[in-house]
Structure formats: C-alpha cells, structure tokens
Amino acid sequence: MRKEYPRYTLRISETMLIKLGRIADNNGRTKNKEIEFLLKRHIAEYERLHGEIKIN
Numbered sequence: 001m002r003k004e005y006p007r008y009t010l011r012i013s014e015t016m017l018i019k020l021g022r023i024a025d026n027n028g029r030t031k032n033k034e035i036e037f038l039l040k041r042h043i044a045e046y047e048r049l050h051g052e053i054k055i056n
Contacts, residue, residue, distance in 0.1 A: 010035070 012020075017031070024034035047053055 020031050020034060024031045027034060027037075029037065043053070
C-alpha cells in the first residue's frame with residue numbers, strides 16, 4: 001500500500017532540474033527520491049549540530 005504524503009511545489013531553474021535528474025539517474029533514484037535523500041541528510045546534519053527538532 002502506498003503511503004500518502006503531503007504535496008509541496010518546488011520551483012527551481014530548468015538547469016538545476018536537468019542536473020538533478022542526471023545525479024538521480026546516476027544514483028538509481030527518481031528526482032523526487034533524490035531530493036528526499038538530500039533533505040534527510042541535511043536535516044540529520046542540522047540536528048547533529050543543533051539538537052533534535054521537536055515536532056508536536
């Protein structure tokens with residue numbers, strides 16, 4: 001069963017989108033999964049430096 005996620009529109013330049021696609025293909029991911037991977041890594045690094053972000 002697919003999990004439903006909230007939608008979020010991301011506006012980026014066409015050049016950045018093309019480059020993201022190439023990186024995602026190289027890593028065997030979709031562009032969406034590549035963005036999700038990068039965000040997870042960034043959040044983990046932020047929390048490592050500043051502490052866990054609490055969600056109520």
